[in-house]
Amino acid sequence: MADPITISLGCMLYDHTEALLGGGVDVAGVELRAEPSHDVADLFRRVVERRGPDVAELGFTFLLRSMDLDDPPLVGIPVFMMRKFQHSVIYVNEASGITAPADLAGATIGEFAVYGHDMGIWPKGILADEHGFAPERSRWLIGGTDEPMAPMDFVPQRHPDSVDVRHIGGGAALGPMLEEGRIDALISAVPPAAVLRGDRGVRRLFADADEREADYHRRTGIFPIMHVVVVRRDLLDANPGLATALYRAFGESKAVAEQAYRAGRTAEPSAPWHFAQLLDRRGVLVDDGRHEHGIAANRAAIDTFLRYHHEQGLSDRRLRCEDVFAAELLDT
Incomplete structure (x- = not known):
């Protein structure tokens, strides 16, 4: 120049x-x-x-x-x-019965902001590689974590036809829906308020997320x-x-x-x-x-x-x- x-x-x-x-x-x-x-x-x-x-x-x-x-x-x-490492961004409702990745099949899962946000793509991919997870076997609801969030309409809202995805709209938010059992799990860049409060009704899918993330880093270098x-x-x-x-x-x-x-x-x-x-x-x-x-x-x-x-x-x-x-x- x-x-x-x-x-x-x-x-x-x-x-x-x-x-x-x-x-x-x-x-x-x-x-x-x-x-x-x-x-x-x-x-x-x-x-x-x-x-x-x-x-x-x-x-x-x-x-x-x-x-x-x-x-x-x-x-x-x-x-x-x-x-960010990814095993710690998957949350479940304790009453959902989800104790392992295989249990996500058939579940209704919330995802923050957009289907396929950066911190949605990674955990889905890791779960697929290491646990056989298939997104098309679950239902997906998109929205804000603890506050209502309008659709991110400035990017195409893409997803395969085989995957059931919809935005929750209105005044709803995924965090409260997880607490109430209206969704079974949540993938979010933003920890839901229930987790920050220490509410025992909502927990991470992986209780040993820190150790899993460290192991993932050791094995993959990623x-x-x-x-x-x-x-x-x-x-x-x-x-x-x-x-x-x-x-x-x-x-x-x-x-x-x-x-x-x-x-x-x-x-x-x-x-x-x-x-x-x-x-x-x-x-x-x-x-x-x-x-x-x-x-x-x-x-x-x-x-x-x-x-x-x-x-x-x-x-x-x-x-x-x-x-x-x-x-x-x-x-x-």
């Missing part, structure tokens, strides 16, 4: 983005206009509707759904803003990805080298946060650092690159998510890294 360009960046304020958003880290050849967001759903809507920032945080599934458009408007940068960074395709086409400049800047910002974390200056690190902290206490190696940015360190996680996305009927074809991420960053 010859002359500096001005671009806008919208993302949540994480510890690993703080230096970039605050001006402590520069993007080479760019005058950055930071737009920290406090409403991730609104940010996603603006990005998908092309009213949002030039560079932005976006749910991985929303990026993949845009790839089915005739002229995909977004390109991924292998910067992974949010991650630290599940939820949100990625996207850039407008036309902006990248017009500015060769921009993808690399952005990637390096996000990496530098993360390094600032990591240094503070290791020096004990970050009291309550955000994702992904607090997950690394938990894993460290379980004796899992966390300095092996599995929570880094880039393709090489995340190939297994990316390929697994792309497979799950297609298997669950959310993309027309099984996408590859080369379809999703900027070509100049495929060797990162």
Whole structure:
């Protein structure tokens, strides 16, 4: 890039983005206009509707759904803003009789926000791989966890014809429905209030979720990805080298946060650092690159998510890294 360009960046304020958003880290050849967001759903809507920032945080599934458009408007940068392990996001009503994954067959299951949100795709896929779970054998209700939530109509509400899915609508919310036994289980990025209160009528499917997550990490090397960074395709086409400049800047910002974390200056690190902290206490190696940015360190996680996305009927074809991420960053 010859002359500096001005671009806008919208993302949540994480510890690993703080230096970039605050001006402590520069993007080479760019005058950055930071737009920290406090409403991730609104940010996603603006990005998908092309009213949002030039560079932005976006749910991985929303990026993949845009790839089915005739002229995909977004390109991924292998910067992974949010991650979370998945065995702990499945909740059940104690009276449902569900004690093991096999018991989910025939159950009515709530899912937060949209059928196939990032933290819905992962647990379904893991349950399918390791326990033979089949989504079409259950009924699915979509909505907010503890508050009513309008449909996310800015993305196609895709699901296979063989899967029974509907939005609960009205003034209902899935958390209270789980408490009342109107649904048997819930998959949600947001823990239901009953769990936070310690209500014994609602519990996690896996009582040993922490141990299962640590074991999953040991066996697979996967630290599940939820949100990625996207850039407008036309902006990248017009500015060769921009993808690399952005990637390096996000990496530098993360390094600032990591240094503070290791020096004990970050009291309550955000994702992904607090997950690394938990894993460290379980004796899992966390300095092996599995929570880094880039393709090489995340190939297994990316390929697994792309497979799950297609298997669950959310993309027309099984996408590859080369379809999703900027070509100049495929060797990162």
